[in-house]
Amino acid sequence: MIFDGAERPVTSHDVARAAGVSQSAVSRAFTAGASISPVMRDKVRSAAALLGYQPNLLPRMMLHGRSGFIALVVGGAYNPFHAATLEAFSRALQEAGKKILLLQVDDDRALDAVVNDLAGYRVDGVVSALSILGEEAAAAISAHRIPVVLLNSGLSSEWIRVVETDNHGAGRAAARLMARGGGTRFAYVGAPSVASAARKAGFQHELAKIGMAPPLCLEGNLDHDGGYAAARAMLAAPMRPDAIFCVNDLTAIGVADAWRIEGGLDVPRDAQLVGFDNIAASAWPAYRLTTFDQNVDRMAAEAVRLLVSPAPATERSCVGFTLIERHSTAR
Secondary structure, three states: OEEOOEEOOOOHHHHHHHHOOOHHHHHHHOOOOOOOOHHHHHHHHHHHHHHOOOOOOHHHHHHHOOOOEEEEEEOOOOOHHHHHHHHHHHHHHHHOOOEEEEEEOOOOOEOHHHHHHHHHOOOOEEEEOOOEOOHHHHHHHHHHOOOEEEEOOOOOOOOEEEEEEOHHHHHHHHHHHHHHOOOOOEEEEEOOOHHHHHHHHHHHHHHHHOOOOOOEEEEOOOOHHHHHHHHHHHHHOOOOOOEEEEOOHHHHHHHHHHHHHOOOOOOOOOOEEEOOOOOHHHHOOOOOOEEEEOOHHHHHHHHHHHHHOOOOOOOEEEEOOEEEOOHHHOO
16 A cells, blocks of 8 residues: 555554544454454454554553463474374464464474574463473473463473373273273383373283283384384394384384385284374374374363463363274274
8 A cells, every 4th residue: 555655564544544433443353352343343454454564562462561472382304293283272262352462383293492482482382392490491481471281291380281182091091992892912102291101101000900911111202213113123122022002103103114115014913013102104004003093172261261260270181982993902
């Protein structure tokens, strides 16, 4: 738009003149919860759209100390589960009328690296699928009074709330399923995380309950390479496992590939295999992986509820899993 022979940004004064209203009416039209009639709001926003006007949020942020943004922090793009989480949480936040600031970090487990940035952006809250937060970062969150919702974390405080899957229950369900399928030598491939520890504990608990020997426990890295390396260690073990539970689907797919390529073995003929997350690849014909769906839409809805509603300190919300049985446990 050109005014007075020179290019310049369209201002609220221009919108007020075009709509025939006061500048304060323009401000109210773009302020959530402000007192303005629907007819007046539509009139102002129509004029703004015609002129290509975008309101400047900075003065409002400086005045109120709030940006209206919720930071959504996700881990590495290598894991398709993060994409599903991002989509579910973005949808839930938008339905709640929130604006989103997206931050991606390389470490899938640690939130510490971005805490100071979040405070600098003056976000009104944080939702993160990253589960590990150091003591210094937790103290910084409390100091800045930023409400945070974490997924599958062991940490909670006045400003930190948690939405978690029933990880312990899923571990027990995996043990029962593979024991019914004839498994006798069990293994768990995990990773350094709270969720993994809970899944392993449930797996071990149920195996002991039904009279099975403790599982062989190996550490991966939540990715294909970690699962592949763990499978090679299993193949070299004196007693090769015949029932394997993995911390996530990428790990399980790495196990399946190594089982076939390195050992000339077959899933499920030579070993049952169970993953976690129900990513798209788990249903591919090459894998047909039995897995657990975390019901991320429900987790996202719970996270937004905890974030926008007054909640008691240290509130935790547990969302049930869905077991998806496929060919990898069909003995």
